[in-house]
Amino acid sequence: MLGLYSIKNLRISTCVLIVLGCIAVLQLLLLYGSYNYKCISKEDIGKYLYMYLNPKVVKRLDKPACDYEMVYKQVHKDDWSIIEQSNQFDPSGIVNGSFVPEDCNPQLSIAILVTYRNRQSQLDIFIPFIHNFLRRQKIHYKIFVIEQHDAKLFNKGLLYNVGARQAARELFPCLVLHDVDLLPLSAANLYACLLQPRHLSASLDKFRFVLPYYGLVGGVLALTTEHFRQLNGFSNKFTGWGGEDDEFAARIMDHNLEILRFPPDMSRYTMLVHQQAPVNGQRFRLMSETVAAQDGLNSMHYRSVSVSQHPLFTLIRVVT
Numbered sequence: 001m002l003g004l005y006s007i008k009n010l011r012i013s014t015c016v017l018i019v020l021g022c023i024a025v026l027q028l029l030l031l032y033g034s035y036n037y038k039c040i041s042k043e044d045i046g047k048y049l050y051m052y053l054n055p056k057v058v059k060r061l062d063k064p065a066c067d068y069e070m071v072y073k074q075v076h077k078d079d080w081s082i083i084e085q086s087n088q089f090d091p092s093g094i095v096n097g098s099f100v101p102e103d104c105n106p107q108l109s110i111a112i113l114v115t116y117r118n119r120q121s122q123l124d125i126f127i128p129f130i131h132n133f134l135r136r137q138k139i140h141y142k143i144f145v146i147e148q149h150d151a152k153l154f155n156k157g158l159l160y161n162v163g164a165r166q167a168a169r170e171l172f173p174c175l176v177l178h179d180v181d182l183l184p185l186s187a188a189n190l191y192a193c194l195l196q197p198r199h200l201s202a203s204l205d206k207f208r209f210v211l212p213y214y215g216l217v218g219g220v221l222a223l224t225t226e227h228f229r230q231l232n233g234f235s236n237k238f239t240g241w242g243g244e245d246d247e248f249a250a251r252i253m254d255h256n257l258e259i260l261r262f263p264p265d266m267s268r269y270t271m272l273v274h275q276q277a278p279v280n281g282q283r284f285r286l287m288s289e290t291v292a293a294q295d296g297l298n299s300m301h302y303r304s305v306s307v308s309q310h311p312l313f314t315l316i317r318v319v320t
């Protein structure tokens, strides 16, 4: 009774404000998770796929070609079950971190590059998880872990350059640059390069599944080895957290390349919790000063400590 009495006594303008406020909240709730970015539609993915196979993979005449439409057109929900499956990991078919499907001829090859230092617990989750995830996609892939083997500030850009150089030597046509703390949740998120660079982790739980800005290419990014070479790779000057990916996005845009993305429901990732690395206070200055043609694949300074074959990945250790 009291509630009804007080509503009656409100001024019309106040009532209008309350109604508008309710509509705004309702709209926000309806948009939650679906609001987002420009992306290519599921129907168009086939037109953009960069279907190149590593020439070292031998095709068998008695097998059909692997079907990728079945992967990216599948109806799916976030697939947390693969996280649980990681506990009972079966390494069938994986040799030195590389996998070729048995029952069909793969049509594309990717090199997964994971930059790394001192995050053993995350690597222990990531490696089995990503093998379980990727084997189901019937692609040819190989995982490279590039470890910074010194105590200096982390230089992610340089490590990606080192990994890309090794993947190119091994004739991989496509690179997937992958943070060790990100796990894809949608089985339909086909790990493949497109004709233009592709940002895969566009819908991340840490950002409430909303892409913060168009030029974000951090997290998981796929691009052809040839585009990586044309861009002169990453700058080697960014040490500590932040900026190296934004500078790489600037290289992409300066070369008139586009950043493509799959729809949000296919681009969902979860991030493993970790401590934030020390922020690079110089990152904005570096971003304004860096000259792509003079700083990248053509100006790397590092010492390769070892390249060793582990059952589930190839480990490249470098001192920066």
Ligand code: NGS
Residues within 6 Å of the ligand: 218, 219, 241, 242, 243, 244, 245, 246, 283, 284
């Ligand atoms: C931006 C950083 C990027 C970083 C992105 C997301 O602010 O390097 O946040 O980071 N750019 C600069 O600092 C200039 S995240 O929250 O995912 O760690 O990738």
